[in-house]
Amino acid sequence: MKTISIEATPKTPTITFDSGKGFLEIKGRSIPENALEFYKPLVEWVEKYADKPQTSTNVNIQLEYFNTSSSKCILDVFKKLEAIKKGGSNVLINWYYEEDDEDMLEAGEDYQAIVNVPFKMVQVV
Amino acid sequence: MIDIYDINDKIESNNIMLSFKGDISSELLTSVLQIMESKLDNMKEEPKIKKKVYNVLVECLQNLYHHMDEIATEQNDVIRSAFFMIGKIDNQYNIVTGNYIKKQNVEVFKKRLEEINLLSKEELREYYKAVLNNAEMSIKGGVGLGMVDIARKTGEKLDFKFSSVDNFFSLFTLNIKIAQ
Numbered sequence: 589m590k591t592i593s594i595e596a597t598p599k600t601p602t603i604t605f606d607s608g609k610g611f612l613e614i615k616g617r618s619i620p621e622n623a624l625e626f627y628k629p630l631v632e633w634v635e636k637y638a639d640k641p642q643t644s645t646n647v648n649i650q651l652e653y654f655n656t657s658s659s660k661c662i663l664d665v666f667k668k669l670e671a672i673k674k675g676g677s678n679v680l681i682n683w684y685y686e687e688d689d690e691d692m693l694e695a696g697e698d699y700q701a702i703v704n705v706p707f708k709m710v711q712v713v
Numbered sequence: 714m715i716d717i718y719d720i721n722d723k724i725e726s727n728n729i730m731l732s733f734k735g736d737i738s739s740e741l742l743t744s745v746l747q748i749m750e751s752k753l754d755n756m757k758e759e760p761k762i763k764k765k766v767y768n769v770l771v772e773c774l775q776n777l778y779h780h781m782d783e784i785a786t787e788q789n790d791v792i793r794s795a796f797f798m799i800g801k802i803d804n805q806y807n808i809v810t811g812n813y814i815k816k817q818n819v820e821v822f823k824k825r826l827e828e829i830n831l832l833s834k835e836e837l838r839e840y841y842k843a844v845l846n847n848a849e850m851s852i853k854g855g856v857g858l859g860m861v862d863i864a865r866k867t868g869e870k871l872d873f874k875f876s877s878v879d880n881f882f883s884l885f886t887l888n889i890k891i892a893q
Contacts, residue, residue, distance in 0.1 A: 598743055598747065599743060619771050619775075621742070621778055652764075653764070653771065655768075659845055660845060660858075663846070686760065688759075689760075690761075691765065691768065691866055694838070701842060702845065702846050
């Protein structure tokens with residue numbers, strides 16, 4: 589599987605997915621009216637990757653804003669990662685938040701409580 | 714005749730940053746969010762407040778957008794339109810939105826909002842997680858989490874009203890306050 593990258597738009601984030609390195613990054617803002625349409629390919633790629641994952645998978649989530657429509661899709665991606673971890677590989681989700689952004693930290697903690705994957709909360713100063 | 718001075722005075726005295734009435738499209742929302750973002754930047758607003766205002770704005774404007782679909786296209790332009798107004802008075806941001814909803818949907822919607830208003834900060838957080846984890850998304854991508862998110866982020870009760878318009882429609886207005 590090749591490296592996949594999607595460029596950011598005013599309402600959607602940059603997505604980088606390098607299956608050879610076991611690296612996924614979602615960065616920027618995710619506020620599309622219809623997030624399902626935007627995230628569908630990513631969910632499918634991660635699902636395909638789950639068939640033959642690397643021994644460790646690193647995931648960076650560095651979002652400035654995300655809407656509730658995206659929140660469910662991000663959870664869908666995390667659920668796929670949970671399945672990879674369940675299959676015996678290491679998965680780490682690095683959740684970035686800006687120093688004063690308590691809402692973003694809380695959002696990360698909410699996912700951490702729902703998904704059975706290790707999270708690392710990373711403060712960006 | 715339109716009295717431009719009168720309109721200007723009203724905008725000034727109510728500190729209106731932006732107001733709109735009409736059809737809510739995805740392109741409109743992109744523009745409005747860009748305008749509001751640069752306004753917040755020009756006001757040198759604290760990043761924390763800026764983010765909160767922007768986030769809440771995204772949710773309530775997208776609520777208007779998703780609710781548009783419930784109204785059939787054969788309805789007249791008044792019923793198919795929504796309005797919103799964003800202002801700042803005494804360090805408090807106010808976002809007012811209004812849209813028409815079918816009378817048959819009022820009771821269910823009202824009950825949901827009243828239930829959200831009964832929840833404490835912690836309960837809201839638990840409820841949010843439960844809905845996030847279980848909710849099936851509707852076709853257009855609304856999860857039904859928008860109102861819960863607004864209540865959570867503002868830390869205020871949802872201030873809403875339903876006013877009867879005719880036999881078929883009611884006007885739903887939401888008044889959101891974001892204090893500093």
